[in-house]
Amino acid sequence: MPEIQKSQRQKIVIVNTGCANISSVRFALERLGVTVEVSDDKDVITRADKVFLPGVGTAAAAMASITQKDLSSTLQSLTQPVLGVCLGMQLMVESSAEGSLENRLGDTQDDIPCLSLMPGRVARMEANGLRLPHMGWNTVSHNDDTLFKGIPQDTYFYFVHSFAVPEYAHTLASCNYGNPFSAAINKDNFFGVQFHPERSSDAGAQLLTNFVNL
Amino acid sequence: MLAKRIIPCLDVRDGKVVKGVQFRNHEIIGDIVPLAEQYAKAGADELVFYDITASSDERVVDKSWVSRIAQVIDIPFCVAGGIKSIEDAGRILEMGADKISINSPALNNPALINAMHDVYGQQCVVIGVDSFYNDATGQYEVYKFTGDENRTQKSQWQTLDWIKEVQSRGAGEIVLNCMNQDGVRKGYDIAQLSAVREVCEVPLIASGGAGEISHFNDVFQQADVDGALAASVFHKGILNIDDLKADLTANGVPMRKRHALPNAQGIKP
Numbered sequence: 001m002p003e004i005q006k007s008q009r010q011k012i013v014i015v016n017t018g019c020a021n022i023s024s025v026r027f028a029l030e031r032l033g034v035t036v037e038v039s040d041d042k043d044v045i046t047r048a049d050k051v052f053l054p055g056v057g058t059a060a061a062a063m064a065s066i067t068q069k070d071l072s073s074t075l076q077s078l079t080q081p082v083l084g085v086c087l088g089m090q091l092m093v094e095s096s097a098e099g100s101l102e103n104r105l106g107d108t109q110d111d112i113p114c115l116s117l118m119p120g121r122v123a124r125m126e127a128n129g130l131r132l133p134h135m136g137w138n139t140v141s142h143n144d145d146t147l148f149k150g151i152p153q154d155t156y157f158y159f160v161h162s163f164a165v166p167e168y169a170h171t172l173a174s175c176n177y178g179n180p181f182s183a184a185i186n187k188d189n190f191f192g193v194q195f196h197p198e199r200s201s202d203a204g205a206q207l208l209t210n211f212v213n214l
Numbered sequence: 215m216l217a218k219r220i221i222p223c224l225d226v227r228d229g230k231v232v233k234g235v236q237f238r239n240h241e242i243i244g245d246i247v248p249l250a251e252q253y254a255k256a257g258a259d260e261l262v263f264y265d266i267t268a269s270s271d272e273r274v275v276d277k278s279w280v281s282r283i284a285q286v287i288d289i290p291f292c293v294a295g296g297i298k299s300i301e302d303a304g305r306i307l308e309m310g311a312d313k314i315s316i317n318s319p320a321l322n323n324p325a326l327i328n329a330m331h332d333v334y335g336q337q338c339v340v341i342g343v344d345s346f347y348n349d350a351t352g353q354y355e356v357y358k359f360t361g362d363e364n365r366t367q368k369s370q371w372q373t374l375d376w377i378k379e380v381q382s383r384g385a386g387e388i389v390l391n392c393m394n395q396d397g398v399r400k401g402y403d404i405a406q407l408s409a410v411r412e413v414c415e416v417p418l419i420a421s422g423g424a425g426e427i428s429h430f431n432d433v434f435q436q437a438d439v440d441g442a443l444a445a446s447v448f449h450k451g452i453l454n455i456d457d458l459k460a461d462l463t464a465n466g467v468p469m470r471k472r473h474a475l476p477n478a479q480g481i482k483p
Contacts, residue, residue: 061332136260152473152475201472212481
């Protein structure tokens, strides 16, 4: 398998945000035959060919962990392809309304500042009466030949979230749950997906493959 | 459109998948990892693993199988059983589980729900509720320690009150195990699930009673649940997931389609 030997020369790093789902992203990449390193070392992250920014939980907890590890400026200075997954995607924009329990029903608290890798704001989903969290398999539409190469329109991906980035200039793919929202976003070398490719069966594996191939 | 979910449930005891009838007389079905892999390949939308011994016998339980499952399957899965603290939950999530389901520990310490919400987020907080219809009083009652028939006991909660309570504390999903129906394959408890649906604003998963395809149609169409969990019909090969989904789709219940990827590419050389 010469492909795998070659791909193993790529240095793929998962940023250790201190959040969960790091293992599931790592296992998904290993199933593709690539080797990965989980790290919070600035030099290791900076020298990587591809960087994954995973995350589940709340933006407040994740940003606190990133700040405590002093990783914000490192992440902001990356020029290689970076893929944020779920909460990791939400951390890529300017701010998030997702804080503590008191904030579940409205944006009454101040936003949590995020990494500002691209414009945008994470808001509680306006699901138009549908139940939250948005949990399960939903269809994604896209007009993209990078991350979604070879993935048909309206393919199902697995989502679990109550907050989202609305559709806007940096939307790469969309999903609809009561209202449309960004299923994927992109600016320059920064890509983010709201769904979990590591838990989205064959389509998710293809998306991860496409990212590694960028 | 968001698909309704078909969720095989694997009860785990001492590292093996087991199945009992009305929570008793457990028989071994097989090893966890190959069964998990088999269900993922067969079209399951999600899997739930209940460590049914953990809460009731208070020992430290080896959960290394969580990591072995996470390595092989590419669909989400939830782990339940014996998770009593946010540290316990953190370890399971780090091993690769997507969601944590708590049942008896939430009844003993409801503040655990708030803590899990605040640390890991609402999306991974699943509350399992074992609910029994008391024919004498006409009430739905919440039970705990149902993994061990010698320790099973009624809690002080009535089911609908408990459902409201766990939501106010940050639950992200509720799995309602209707105990009267468990393992008897006579159909889901539509009346009870409909009553719970009325007060449940987060995703609701039906559990207990699945025996044939029509039971799944009934529960999705009459009780408006978000997912249907079942064990023995899948373990015993009574239902095939593809056949089940084809029938549900034909009846207008939205199901996930599995896509062919005609232009699939591997990692580039």
